[in-house]
Amino acid sequence: MKIVLEAVSKSYGATPAVRSLDLGVESGELFTLIGPSGCGKTTTLRMVAGLIEPSAGRIRFGEQLVADPVAGVTVPTERRNLGMVFQSYALWPHLSVRRNCSLGLEVRRLPAGQARARADEALAMVGLAGMAERYPHQLSGGQQQRVALARAIALRPQVLLFDEPLSNLDAALHEQMCAEIRSVQRRLGITTVYVTHNQAEAMMVSDRIGVMRDGRLLQVGTPEEVYVHPRDEFVAAFFGKANVLRGEAAGGKLRIAQRTLAVSAPLAPGVAALLIRPEAVAFAQSGENLFEGNILHASFLGGHVEYEVRIEVLDTTLRVQTLSSEPLRSGRASLRLPPERLVPLGRAD
Amino acid sequence: MARHVRPLTPRGTAGAGGLRAALGRQGWFAPAALVLGGGFLFLSLYPYARLVLASLRDGGAFTLAHYLNVARHDYLLSTPLLHSLVVSAATAVLSTALGTLLAWLAVRTDLAGRHAMTAFVAIPHIVPSFQLASSWIVLFGDAGIVKSVTGLTPFPAYGVAPLVAVQTIHLTVFSYLNVAGALGSLDPSLEEAARAGGLNARQVLRRVTFPLMLPSILSGMLLAFAYSMAEFGAPILLAAPAGFGTLTTQIYELSTAPPLQFGEAAVLSLLLGVLALAVMAINLRLLARGSFVTVSGKSSSGEITRLRGLRAPLAALAWIWLTATALAPLAALVLISLLGSWGRGFGPGNLTLAHYSTMLASHTLTNALWNSLALALGAAALAAATGFIAAYGAVRLKTAWGAWLDRMSFVNFATPGLVVGIAFVLAFSGPPVNLFGTYWILLFGYFVRFAGLAVRGVSANLRQLSSELEEAGLVCGLGRSRVLARITLPLLRESLAAGFLLVFVNAIKEVSMTSLVASQGTETLAYEAFLRYSDGDYTVGSAYSVLMVTIALVGSLIIARRSRLASGELSS
Numbered sequence: 001m002k003i004v005l006e007a008v009s010k011s012y013g014a015t016p017a018v019r020s021l022d023l024g025v026e027s028g029e030l031f032t033l034i035g036p037s038g039c040g041k042t043t044t045l046r047m048v049a050g051l052i053e054p055s056a057g058r059i060r061f062g063e064q065l066v067a068d069p070v071a072g073v074t075v076p077t078e079r080r081n082l083g084m085v086f087q088s089y090a091l092w093p094h095l096s097v098r099r100n101c102s103l104g105l106e107v108r109r110l111p112a113g114q115a116r117a118r119a120d121e122a123l124a125m126v127g128l129a130g131m132a133e134r135y136p137h138q139l140s141g142g143q144q145q146r147v148a149l150a151r152a153i154a155l156r157p158q159v160l161l162f163d164e165p166l167s168n169l170d171a172a173l174h175e176q177m178c179a180e181i182r183s184v185q186r187r188l189g190i191t192t193v194y195v196t197h198n199q200a201e202a203m204m205v206s207d208r209i210g211v212m213r214d215g216r217l218l219q220v221g222t223p224e225e226v227y228v229h230p231r232d233e234f235v236a237a238f239f240g241k242a243n244v245l246r247g248e249a250a251g252g253k254l255r256i257a258q259r260t261l262a263v264s265a266p267l268a269p270g271v272a273a274l275l276i277r278p279e280a281v282a283f284a285q286s287g288e289n290l291f292e293g294n295i296l297h298a299s300f301l302g303g304h305v306e307y308e309v310r311i312e313v314l315d316t317t318l319r320v321q322t323l324s325s326e327p328l329r330s331g332r333a334s335l336r337l338p339p340e341r342l343v344p345l346g347r348a349d
Numbered sequence: 350m351a352r353h354v355r356p357l358t359p360r361g362t363a364g365a366g367g368l369r370a371a372l373g374r375q376g377w378f379a380p381a382a383l384v385l386g387g388g389f390l391f392l393s394l395y396p397y398a399r400l401v402l403a404s405l406r407d408g409g410a411f412t413l414a415h416y417l418n419v420a421r422h423d424y425l426l427s428t429p430l431l432h433s434l435v436v437s438a439a440t441a442v443l444s445t446a447l448g449t450l451l452a453w454l455a456v457r458t459d460l461a462g463r464h465a466m467t468a469f470v471a472i473p474h475i476v477p478s479f480q481l482a483s484s485w486i487v488l489f490g491d492a493g494i495v496k497s498v499t500g501l502t503p504f505p506a507y508g509v510a511p512l513v514a515v516q517t518i519h520l521t522v523f524s525y526l527n528v529a530g531a532l533g534s535l536d537p538s539l540e541e542a543a544r545a546g547g548l549n550a551r552q553v554l555r556r557v558t559f560p561l562m563l564p565s566i567l568s569g570m571l572l573a574f575a576y577s578m579a580e581f582g583a584p585i586l587l588a589a590p591a592g593f594g595t596l597t598t599q600i601y602e603l604s605t606a607p608p609l610q611f612g613e614a615a616v617l618s619l620l621l622g623v624l625a626l627a628v629m630a631i632n633l634r635l636l637a638r639g640s641f642v643t644v645s646g647k648s649s650s651g652e653i654t655r656l657r658g659l660r661a662p663l664a665a666l667a668w669i670w671l672t673a674t675a676l677a678p679l680a681a682l683v684l685i686s687l688l689g690s691w692g693r694g695f696g697p698g699n700l701t702l703a704h705y706s707t708m709l710a711s712h713t714l715t716n717a718l719w720n721s722l723a724l725a726l727g728a729a730a731l732a733a734a735t736g737f738i739a740a741y742g743a744v745r746l747k748t749a750w751g752a753w754l755d756r757m758s759f760v761n762f763a764t765p766g767l768v769v770g771i772a773f774v775l776a777f778s779g780p781p782v783n784l785f786g787t788y789w790i791l792l793f794g795y796f797v798r799f800a801g802l803a804v805r806g807v808s809a810n811l812r813q814l815s816s817e818l819e820e821a822g823l824v825c826g827l828g829r830s831r832v833l834a835r836i837t838l839p840l841l842r843e844s845l846a847a848g849f850l851l852v853f854v855n856a857i858k859e860v861s862m863t864s865l866v867a868s869q870g871t872e873t874l875a876y877e878a879f880l881r882y883s884d885g886d887y888t889v890g891s892a893y894s895v896l897m898v899t900i901a902l903v904g905s906l907i908i909a910r911r912s913r914l915a916s917g918e919l920s921s
Contacts, residue, residue: 051820077820078828090817094839103835104825155825 001062001158001191002027003048008057010043017043019215020057030185030192032202034238035212042163044212045195049084049161050077061159083152083190084161087168089144091136097123097147098132101154122154123147125184142173149181153188160185160192166201178204199239203227211235232346236275243281243318244345245274254342256314262288264340273345278306278321280341283329289337293318295330309335377830382742385735386754392797393757395782396772403775404615415612425613429599430620436509436584436595437577440516445570447517448524449562454667455525456532458654461664467529468909469671474522475905476678477858477875479582480894481515483882484678486586487685487891494681497694507591515583518674520576524569531565532558540652550654564635571632575625579765581861586882596621597767597861604771604865611775618768629763682898686891704892713877718896721873724788725856728795729803732852733845735796736803737838744811745819755804762801769798770865786868794866795856802855803848810844847908854904857897874900 003025010018018040025031033041046052047067048059053074059067066075092100101119106112123132126146136144145165152160165181166174182205185192196202202209203223210220211234219231230236233244247256249272254261263274284290293311305328307320320335404415419425448470455466473481488494490506505511535558543557544550581597589598596617603614656663685691689699708714739758742751761769773794778785784793818840822832838845860879867876874897881890 049820049824051823076828077823078826081826082824084821084824086817086821088815088817090815090821092818092821092836092840094842103822104827107825107827107831107835151821151825161824 002060003159003191003193004058004060005044005048006058006060008044008047008054008059010040010047010052010055016215018047018054021215021217023210023217023220025191025193026207027191028189029207030182030194030205032194032196032206032209033212034196034199034202034209036238037197039212040215041195041197041212043215045161045163045193048159048193049082050075050080081155081158082161083155083157083159085145085148085152085163085165087164089136089148089168091144091147091151093136095135096132097128097134097136097139100136100147101151104151104155118156119150119154122150125153125187126150126180141169142177145169145173145177146180149184153184153190157190160190162192162194162196164196165194166196167198174201175204181205203239211238229343230275230345233273233275236343236345241278241319241321243276243278243316245276245314245316245342247272247274256316259291259313261337261342262339263342263344265342265344267344275343275345276318276337276341278319279304280338281318281320282336282338283320283322283333284336285334287336288339289342291335291337293333293335295333298328298330300324300328307333309333311335378741378833381734382738382750385731385738386742386750389735389739389754389797389800390757392793393761396769396776396797399776400615400618400768400772403611404619407612415616419613419616424594425599425617426620429594429596429617432509432588432593433578433595433597433621436513436516436588437574439513440520440577441570441574443513443517444521444573445524445566448521448526448569449528449566451521451667451671452525452528452532454663456529457652458656458663459660460656460667461660462668466667466671467525469675470522470525471905471909472675472902473518473678474520475854475901476519476898477582477860477901478515478519478580479586479860479875479879479882480682480898481519481678482511482583482586483878483887483890483894484681485511485515487691487887488677488681492691494684494695507587509588509591509593512584512588512593515587516577516580519583520573523572523576524566527565527569527572528562531562535561537652544652550652553652554654568632568635571628571635575628575632575763578621578625578628579767579861581765581767581864582879597765600767600771601864604774611771614771615775618771622764622768625765625768626760626763629759679898682891682894685887686895688888691885691887704889708889708892713872714893716870717872717874717877717893720788720791720871721857721875721897721900724791724795724873725853727792728799728856729849729853731792731796732800732803733807733849735800736807736848737841737845739800739804740807740811740841741837744808745816755808758801758804761797762799764798766798766859766861767865769794770862773797773862773866785866786871788871790866791863791871791873794862795852795859798859798862799852799855802851803845806844806848806851807841810841814840843911847911850904850908850911854901854908857900857904 005021005023008018008021008023009016021040021044033044035041043052047054050066054067054069056069058065061080064075065071065073066080067073092103095103098116098119101122102115105115105118110118120129120132123129126149128143128146128150131139131143131147136147139147148165162181166177169177178201185205194202194205206223208220208222209226211218211226213234219226219235221229226235227239230239233242236242236244245254245256245261247254247261249255249267249269252263252267254263254267254272254274261274291311291313293309295307296310296317297308299306301324303324304321305324305326307322307329308317309320310317318335405411405413407414451466451470454460455463486493486506489496489502489504489511493506496502504514539561540553540557543553548556579597580595581601584593584595585598585601588595594602600614600617600621603610603617684695686704687700687702688695689701689703693699735754735758739751739754742748743755744751773790774785777783777790784790819832819836822828822836827835857873858875859873860875863873863876864879867873872880874893878890878893878897881887881893
């Protein structure tokens, strides 16, 4: 089922939190809202859940209007048929793991046996088959996270919502749970909105990502699109490390100081900024866009090595990434900036 | 998908989202909030309004005569006020010094038996002060236990010094708990940093620990001062017979002994109420301005000082004091209740269970016992329900009425019981609302006076509960009253039970308000005991008191065990 937000806004007094947001989440898709804190992503998610009412705009679940303040329509949270995983997990400490999963089914007047079976089924799906009798405080953080997921899917909801679900887990568990959430969501095919501020997490779990800032949606795309073709410097810096070169564009080339850079992508004339990712810069002796520089610093990061290289003629310091299987470099070096890897950026607002 | 989809049914309301909207729509919450909250506010505000009116009226006409009269006569104003201030200041300083020292010994030294100290400091506070005063008299009076056994009179029976001593013993618990709590949760790295910076243990104590404890110490002192100003039972039994009147005894006299002067009593009550509230307000501000104590989450509780050579003498002193103050009053109480008659010595010939059998056979006892239990249980139930309504309104729904309930319940609790009593007498002993002589005036009195105990605990509990727990209920389809019934209330059950028990225990012990609003037929155990003591009938009074103190101690024990259980659950 599709989720559609049309010109949705939310303001608290005079302070706008979300400004006229348009968004369509496709049926069965996992859509991630990402951005720095205060960008409006959690507010947007809570409006989809019905925990906050929009100040203006419309929200639809499929054909059904669930929120439209102008028309006075509000479908309350408990009737939206949702599953939601909260940042704090919000497991009810006074109920067993099984009752946590089945309470929502009990109040839907499902026979007790069926509710129990559905809860156990959901728990088995997240790998907690033997834990149903325990209480939340007897579980580890990762297990609590799984219970929260099981509770959300036990209801067989038409929409799944995640509010920074993994921010309390350590690095190893974090990655494992990312994969788990992804596979459970795929298997059930439930339309999902996911909120996080962690770009690695967003890239792992998402079909598409929407980048938010100051209550606006800056860019929507697949993980690859937002990484490779970020709309502006803000998006570029949000996903991974970015080298940004500024200059004057003319005749399809970029002029910086006294030098020019060849660029494959079409460039509009005038002041322009180009992105090149650290792994796209190469140590090379020949080719286009070749520049000499001094290696200021090298960091060994396991699988790869990161250099900071000062290039005087471009008046810039570039980050360069190589595989750590290559020999470690120092002193002077020659760098190539491949024209096809230079990505023109729009101006950040 | 969509195997179990319920139809989405929109509703034509556009209020706030989430919990606020869910509760606004329907269910039992709104009517309950209206009845309990509205009732509580009326029962609080109307009596205070009548108190102010009474101070300004003579017959039907407005007048400032009562104020002028009070200002003109030393015996009405300056003498009792000065007495109250002196006694309260002395009590506050002594109990703070003692409480701070004991807390330090209990938390930060290797004193023997330090873990058992809290119970011994708490018992003299659980025993009502009028009972401590009575125990003092039967211990040190002319016909008292000490004199008849040893022939000595080490302390006077009546006067200022006994009053200060009894109140200090009764109120030491405030400083003790404040400082012990602060010492226990002080981030140990603050002291470790000072040690690393070259300060020795004594310098750390003086330059780092003590200054950090200062807000907690001051707060304990202010609490003891405010309670001491409000004390009624101890001064009327210990100091009034020696001709030493305080504000409270003066108010009592003006409103119970002919010629009745309710106008002047109202003026003094307002003064006492304002003083008590001012001290409590200063205390709140002091605590809000930031204590430096942080909960670090580490279990290490700072450095334990080795007392070395002082260990044995300090332990002896501390434990003699603790045992004497905790157990001697109780022992005296039980012994006196077994005496055939007061003044005939303590030999076996004078020991009897006669008072108990007379008491058990008498209608007065069963009446007082049932009155006490029914009134305390009723007030506790009303208070717990109001505590939930007020806490939910203030903390979760962030409504103005919730905040007002919260504030009003605190004001009522901080107001001396005698002042609430006067206000209730003025408000409810004649048209338009005449409750005098009924149980209702006592029930409402205990409810109004002690609801703050429940409100405070439930609010604190609710503040710790993430609202996501309730939102998760909405998301799961529970909605409205079901979230309250199946999630919120079960999660608050510990603090609701604790609030219920606290109100119950305090209502069982209450005498200062009761002594003004109880009447023939509605006497409670505590009031019966107090009446007997006032008449000098210690033996029969003690029999009533034994029952009352037993109920209070058992109730307090249950509270202590439950709270330990609850904190144990959290830390596991």
